[in-house]
Amino acid sequence: MILAKFGIDINDAVNGVFLDKSFHAKLHTKEYYKMVERLLKEAKTKEEAIKILQQIAENLKSME
Numbered sequence: 001m002i003l004a005k006f007g008i009d010i011n012d013a014v015n016g017v018f019l020d021k022s023f024h025a026k027l028h029t030k031e032y033y034k035m036v037e038r039l040l041k042e043a044k045t046k047e048e049a050i051k052i053l054q055q056i057a058e059n060l061k062s063m064e
Contacts (some may be wrong), residue, residue, distance in 0.1 A: 002037060003044050006046040014050050016056035 007017060019027070036056060043049035043064065 002040040002043070003049065006019055006049045008042065008046065008049060008053075014053050017060055019060060027060070 003010060003012075003015060039052050039056065040049055043052055
């Protein structure tokens with residue numbers, strides 16, 4: 001996965017966001033993973049990857 005390229009584990013706090021259980025259950029779709037991958041492919045540094053993850057988290061919170 002792209003995260004490993006930047007030394008970010010899938011279980012790292014920077015890759016997480018607290019969401020309502022019912023919203024979270026519907027989230028992990030093929031389309032969602034494709035979108036996250038597309039966004040993270042733009043990152044050139046670990047800092048950029050973290051910023052993208054933070055933006056994704058903020059977007060998810062606003063949709064909840």
